[in-house]
Amino acid sequence: MTKLKILHFLLTCTVVLTGCEIFAVSDRLKLIVPELSYPLLEADLPNLEALETGNSGNQVSWTVRQLADDGRIRSWTAEGDEAFTIEVPREMPIIITIRPASAGGPKYWQCRPAGFISGRESLCTAVTPSWADGFAAELLLDLAEGGMDVTGLNVTRFAQVVRDRGSSTPWNIDRQKLAADMIKGSLWVYSVRLAASREVHLPLPPGVWYSDYPLDSPLVSQGDGWEGPLVDGHHYFIHRTERHVAEIWIADDEDPLLLLHRTPQP
Numbered sequence: 001m002t003k004l005k006i007l008h009f010l011l012t013c014t015v016v017l018t019g020c021e022i023f024a025v026s027d028r029l030k031l032i033v034p035e036l037s038y039p040l041l042e043a044d045l046p047n048l049e050a051l052e053t054g055n056s057g058n059q060v061s062w063t064v065r066q067l068a069d070d071g072r073i074r075s076w077t078a079e080g081d082e083a084f085t086i087e088v089p090r091e092m093p094i095i096i097t098i099r100p101a102s103a104g105g106p107k108y109w110q111c112r113p114a115g116f117i118s119g120r121e122s123l124c125t126a127v128t129p130s131w132a133d134g135f136a137a138e139l140l141l142d143l144a145e146g147g148m149d150v151t152g153l154n155v156t157r158f159a160q161v162v163r164d165r166g167s168s169t170p171w172n173i174d175r176q177k178l179a180a181d182m183i184k185g186s187l188w189v190y191s192v193r194l195a196a197s198r199e200v201h202l203p204l205p206p207g208v209w210y211s212d213y214p215l216d217s218p219l220v221s222q223g224d225g226w227e228g229p230l231v232d233g234h235h236y237f238i239h240r241t242e243r244h245v246a247e248i249w250i251a252d253d254e255d256p257l258l259l260l261h262r263t264p265q266p
Contacts, residue, residue: 027090030126031098032083033062034114061101063113065141067093073145077101083126093155094118095144097137098129106263108245109238112171112213113138117159120151131215135170136162143182153187165192171213172197172231195231200256202226204246209237230256 061077062084068074069089078084078098088094099113114129115137129137136159144150166173174195181191204221211218212235219226219237235248245261 027088027125028085029088029094029124030083030085031064031078031096031116032126032128033080033098034129034131063099063101065097065113065138067095067141067144067150071144071149071151073141092120092151093153095137095140095150095155096129097134097141099134106238106243106245106261108247108261109236110212115159117155119154119156131213132163132166132170133159135166135173135175139175139179143179148183158187161189161192165189165194167194169213169216172233175233195233197229197231198250198253199228200230200250202246202248202256202258204237204258205239205242205244205260207242208240209246210240212236212238 061079063075064078064086065073065075066086066088069092078086086096088096094116096116097113098115099111101110112131113134114131115133115135116127116129117133117137117140118124118127140150140153140155140158162170162173172194174193177193178187178191181187202221203225204219206221206223209219209221209226210216218240219228230248230250232250232252235246235250237246237248238244239246243263245263247259247261249257251257
């Protein structure tokens with residue numbers, strides 16, 4: 001093979017390999033927005049009506065957080081009724097949270113995020129974040145934002161354990177205990193446990209109250225309020241029709257603290 005042919009061959013290979021983006025440091029990933037079967041989102045948040053009716057002239061906004069290639073957290077807003085495309089780093093875990101922006105909704109209210117977590121071996125091109133993975137994804141991103149290197153974790157296994165041990169509501173997991181074990185490097189399966197739960201009575205106005213976690217069953221308050229179990233921590237509920245927001249703190253054996261944010265009616 002002559003020198004000219006060799007040079008032509010090498011140039012051809014370079015063009016082909018560059019066209020395949022073999023030297024790229026990121027991939028494009030299509031994010032399909034999670035299904036919003038949450039009744040509140042169908043009717044009460046004007047900027048989300050397009051998801052269910054197609055009649056709104058405004059595109060839906062999504063608040064996105066993801067692990068970037070430098071280990072930092074990138075936060076931004078995306079527009080899309082059904083899907084949008086983002087860039088994700090190669091050879092790193094993919095950790096993403098996505099939540100619908102609640103512009104037009106009542107003050108103090110936003111639902112918890114959906115999440116997607118995958119190991120560095122993943123070569124997927126399109127994914128749908130799930131509400132069930134929102135807790136694990138947000139915790140990993142918060143720890144990374146605080147300076148912890150989460151890239152060495154088996155994040156796929158971590159997400160699975162959180163789903164399995166979080167029962168129907170991963171947000172009921174004792175986040176403080178789990179985060180402390182992860183920071184100390186003593187993470188094991190029993191680090192993932194539900195927070196303490198207690199029976200409480202809340203003087204909520206009558207009606208149906210939806211949780212900030214879309215997969216939770218709603219609370220139904222009668223004339224004398226609502227009574228039932230809640231785990232220790234910070235909770236938000238919103239009234240189905242009046243759109244008042246109930247902010248609730250449950251701590252140790254203390255009486256629950258209820259702060260009712262009333263939404264002015266037109």
